[in-house]
Amino acid sequence: MSLFEAIILGIAQGLTEFLPISSTAHLRIVPALAGWQDPGAAFTAIVQIGTLIAVLIYFFRDIVTISGAVIKGLMNASPLGTPDAKMGWMIAAGTIPIVVFGLLFKTEIETSLRSLYWISAALITLAIILSLAEWLIKKRIAKGIEPKSMSDIRWKEALIIGLVQSIALIPGSSRSGVTITGGLFMNLSRETAARFSFLLSLPAVFAAGIYQLYKSWDSLMASTNDLVNLIVATLVAGIVGYASIAFLITFLKQHSTAVFIIYRIALGLTILALIATGTVQA
Known part of the structure; x- marks a missing residue:
């Protein structure tokens, strides 16, 4: 790809x-609309x-506190x-x-599941499920049931969200989408669901990125241009990701996830329409 x-x-x-x-959906859709090649699952994982670095910086204090507590507990x-x-330990278990599942369905994740049919279906389906979670949150609040904070998370919540x-x-x-949705179903506040979602992402995103980097190392080293472009994409992703x-x-x-629900449905339907008209290939 070009710079x-x-x-x-x-x-x-x-x-x-x-x-x-869903970042994966956008990394698949943007190239399709622009007429570029699909960057592939490996590019997505490495970028x-x-x-991941953005999460490490933003939640630096939380991560240091949790890591220190784990080490001290073991000692x-x-x-x-x-x-x-x-x-x-709950994050590790989650x-x-x-x-x-990533190892079991590795081939499908990198090939057939990247079809735009799958992506549009996932966008719309998860939007519907997220809207149900929002409805449950509002119903609980109406009954006077307070949502849970980070200190209220127990093994049940961690394992189910995991x-x-x-x-x-x-x-x-969307990784953040499904984990935030899971958190809302477990009666976490929206902010708490997002914070736990980001912390939970650290081990999985790190492992996937390092694995794909290891797998692609020889081909990356063979092309200085590809390596530079990958580094630039990763740096840009980190800066924008922090914001x-x-x-x-x-x-x-202060707000619900309604705007994201609407966006997901609109994007999913738009993709299906573009496929139907032959504008993009599934």
Whole structure:
């Protein structure tokens, strides 16, 4: 790809990785509309390292606190001795399902599931499920049931949201989208669901990015141009991703996810219309 394409795809990755609208879908759709080649699942996974760094910077204090508590707990032979240590182990346990399913369905994820039919279906279906989660939140509030904060998250919430995260392996579903939806179903506040979603993403995104980087290393080293473009896309994704995190956390303190639900449905229907008219190939 050209440097221009790399910058545009980096912006698309950074903007959409943390919003519940699917970065993978946009990295598949933008090239299709522009007449570029599909950058592929490997490119997507590696560029996500940029947004991973954005999460590390934004939640630096949380990560240091949780990591320190885990290490201290192990040294004191009391791994679950503090809430922060327990949070660390809950995040680790919640990561297991996506790793297992990612390995089991690796071939499908990198090939057939990248069809625009799958992506549009995932965009629309998850929008409907997210709207149901929003309805439940409003119903609970009307009954006087307060949503949960980060300190209220227990093993049940962590494991169920971790299992739900596996759905994100389907392009178009959105990792943040499915985990935030899972959090809302578990009665987490919107802001808490987003924060836990981002922290939960760290191990899985890091593992996927490093794995794809290792797999693609020889081909990347064989082409200086491809390597430079990948580095640029990753840096751009990280910078834009940091702003995206800050926006979403602030936005969800005062607003619902309605705008993202509408966007997902509109985008899914637009993709189907473009396929039907032959504008893009599925």
